[in-house]
Amino acid sequence: MTSIQLRQGAPGAQILGIGGYRPRRRVTNAELETVMDTNDEWIRTRVGIAERRWASEDESLVEMAVAAGGKAMASSGLAADQVDMVVLSSASLRVPIPGIGPQVAHRLGIPRPGAFDLNAGCAGFCYALAVANDAIRSGSAHNALVLGVERLTDVIDMTDRSTAVIFADGAGAVVLGASDEPGIGPVAWGSDGDQYSAIEIAAGRSTMSMAGQAVYRWATTRLTATLVEAMEKAGVGPADIDVFAPHQANLRIIESMTKKLGFRDDVVVAKDVMQAGNTSAASVPLALTALLESGEAKSGDLALVLGYGAGLTFAGQVIRLP
Known part of the structure; x- marks a missing residue:
């Protein structure tokens, strides 16, 4: 019987670069007081938030992810054609099909990577990090771009103070690379x-x-x-x-x-x-x-x-x- 061969991966993976994108608009607690039943003291006491960033119309999930991913790739020193896996985590995609991971990869000039979206809520980035780390260790990838991006203002009721004062928008990304010395522990x-x-x-x-x-x-x-x-x-x-x-x-x-x-x-x-x-x-x-x-x-x-x-x-x- 013919055996299935497995690829040999690296001993571990390290984070080579990191980057983030924060929307331009700053929303203070004082601004929220004008549109809902809340105040600065109530918000600070319960959740500790003084301000948050809300995305404008041109700051889409894709645009924010591309901005954060581009910064992470630049700081990693890797060229786009060296990245062979893209994992994007988000809980605020408004269109179920298609996912945006392949689109973000294309916009960043990454040629034909394994690319997909992952939704584990607010745990999404750490889930995606674990998946990419294990892919590198198993030999399925050599370098990976991992992103977390959200436009939670698309999915919150702006009159509901239990969510509207808390949630915000933005994107963060890291680039992982195969390494002899593990830089990411077991999940x-x-x-x-x-x-x-x-x-x-x-x-x-x-x-x-x-x-x-x-x-x-x-x-x-x-x-x-x-x-x-x-x-x-x-x-x-x-x-x-x-x-x-x-x-x-x-x-x-x-x-x-x-x-x-x-x-x-x-x-x-x-x-x-x-x-x-x-x-x-x-x-x-x-x-x-x-x-x-x-x-x-x-x-x-x-x-x-x-x-x-x-x-x-x-x-x-x-x-x-x-």
């Missing part, structure tokens, strides 16, 4: 499907609903174990972590997780949510980009990342910053 992921309706766009509706208190309780009581698991799988502990960059959903959730994990006093904690709002699948790469651009984080730092959201899905990894 710790899963789902709690019994709470699938906690964040949803119900059948027949066009806008999102969210059971905020239920999601808050779930995130603050169930996900610390996932972060510990991600560190254990990577063979590191809290004292080894230089940067903590969880999904930027709520400042109170970030503070709760940070307190429970027992990091060093000098650990850098991403708090991009304060200026960017919740950008779902784009939040982790955007937060990391901000920390690197500001100098708060530096190349070579060991970062613990976590995505979580609709599904309810979650995924965490330890990564080496580019």
Whole structure:
């Protein structure tokens, strides 16, 4: 019987480049006070957001993804024809077919890559990162572009303060390359499907609903174990972590997780949510980009990342910053 041959992959993958795109329009809490029953103190107290970015008509999902992906590719030093896989994560695609991954790849000049979209809600980027990492390790790809992009303003009710004050738009991307030294740890992921309706766009509706208190309780009581698991799988502990960059959903959730994990006093904690709002699948790469651009984080730092959201899905990894 003829045997099926398998390709030999690399020992690991590293992040070679990173980039982000933030829409031009800044929306402050004061502006929201004029259109809904809310105020700056209420928003800051509950979610820690001071402002967020909302995309204009010309800032489409494709345009934002191309902008972020182009920056990541430029910082990686790779040419477009060296990238052979594109994974795009988004929970706000308005057209189900076709996906936009192949279109973004084409716009970036990447010739005929394996390209597809992935929807795991706000955990999407970390899911996509795990998929691309495993593809490189298995030999299915050598270099990959991973993107998270959202226009959540397309799917929120602007009169619903439980969602409209939180969600925002933007795009983030990283380029992965095969490496002898692993720069991305094993993923710790899963789902709690019994709470699938906690964040949803119900059948027949066009806008999102969210059971905020239920999601808050779930995130603050169930996900610390996932972060510990991600560190254990990577063979590191809290004292080894230089940067903590969880999904930027709520400042109170970030503070709760940070307190429970027992990091060093000098650990850098991403708090991009304060200026960017919740950008779902784009939040982790955007937060990391901000920390690197500001100098708060530096190349070579060991970062613990976590995505979580609709599904309810979650995924965490330890990564080496580019």
